[in-house]
Amino acid sequence: MRSVLKVNNVTIRYKYGDFRDIGLKEWTMRKLTHRYHVEHFLAVKNVSFELFEGDMLGIVGSNGAGKSTLLKAVTGVMVPTSGTIERDGRISALLELASGFDGDLTVKENAYLRGAMLGYTKKFMNSAYDQIIEFAELKDFEERPFKQLSSGMQSRLAFSIASLVQPEILILDEVLSVGDGAFQEKSAAKMMEIIKSGAVTILVSHSVEQVESLCTKVLWLNHGEAIALGDTKGICELYQSFLSGNPDALQEASNRWGPGKESLT
Numbered sequence: 001m002r003s004v005l006k007v008n009n010v011t012i013r014y015k016y017g018d019f020r021d022i023g024l025k026e027w028t029m030r031k032l033t034h035r036y037h038v039e040h041f042l043a044v045k046n047v048s049f050e051l052f053e054g055d056m057l058g059i060v061g062s063n064g065a066g067k068s069t070l071l072k073a074v075t076g077v078m079v080p081t082s083g084t085i086e087r088d089g090r091i092s093a094l095l096e097l098a099s100g101f102d103g104d105l106t107v108k109e110n111a112y113l114r115g116a117m118l119g120y121t122k123k124f125m126n127s128a129y130d131q132i133i134e135f136a137e138l139k140d141f142e143e144r145p146f147k148q149l150s151s152g153m154q155s156r157l158a159f160s161i162a163s164l165v166q167p168e169i170l171i172l173d174e175v176l177s178v179g180d181g182a183f184q185e186k187s188a189a190k191m192m193e194i195i196k197s198g199a200v201t202i203l204v205s206h207s208v209e210q211v212e213s214l215c216t217k218v219l220w221l222n223h224g225e226a227i228a229l230g231d232t233k234g235i236c237e238l239y240q241s242f243l244s245g246n247p248d249a250l251q252e253a254s255n256r257w258g259p260g261k262e263s264l265t
Contacts, residue, residue: 003088004200005051005074005169010083012044012069012224043069045224046083048259053198056191058215058232060208060239066224067204071095071171074202089168089200092118094158103147107138107157110146114161128164135190136160137183156183163190170194173204188214208243212236220253228257 044066051057059067072078075093100114111132115125133142136156191214194201205211218235220227228235235253242249
């Protein structure tokens with residue numbers, strides 16, 4: 001089976017400190033007088049995984065676990081501090097649903113704008129537009145200013161564009177949790193269609209039930225570290241137990257599916 005995405009010991013470190021609040025002159029003076037203060041924060045620490053055709057990886061973890069940061073590195077938006085990411089295929093990503101849209105343009109114009117940002121030609125968008133707008137259920141709104149749409153409607157358009165252009169790698173950050181129940185079911189069905197087509201999908205969601213029902217494997221991040229990678233049902237059960245106040249669940253998951261365990265290979 002073809003390997004589509006391989007993340008090798010990826011670490012992402014942020015720098016913060018005095019440089020955020022001072023000008024060049026003050027920075028120079030502090031450097032000369034050894035009063036310049038900088039600290040580093042490890043958002044992601046030596047994370048590794050490999051995905052093959054048809055895999056759908058769910059990434060779970062509390063706020064600040066490093067989930068979105070890792071996704072940005074996978075898509076190429078952010079360069080890892082160390083480690084490598086190997087991609088074999090076209091990526092379509094929904095990391096921030098509001099990004100890539102202009103509130104004053106119409107829904108139709110924004111569809112073409114987002115398509116262009118994803119690297120699709122006007123010819124391709126002409127052929128795909130009707131399908132995109134129909135899936136998003138926005139046919140009656142395509143000439144309205146985008147800013148008049150609800151956040152759920154905006155998310156439907158973003159999801160539709162990302163999922164209907166047939167990517168080899170599809171990355172979704174909290175996208176399937178938006179919209180009404182009917183659209184969530186339709187989104188889930190679309191995800192299964194994409195998986196069966198052989199595409200690799202990464203889903204970040206706070207809905208453990210959603211991850212368990214859709215994903216073929218799960219990565220649990222905690223403070224930037226990979227706690228467990230592998231069995232969807234087992235990891236989701238322990239993660240839910242951890243969220244319910246059982247601190248021992250984290251160690252149990254690490255013992256069974258942590259880095260270096262046979263189940264990770």
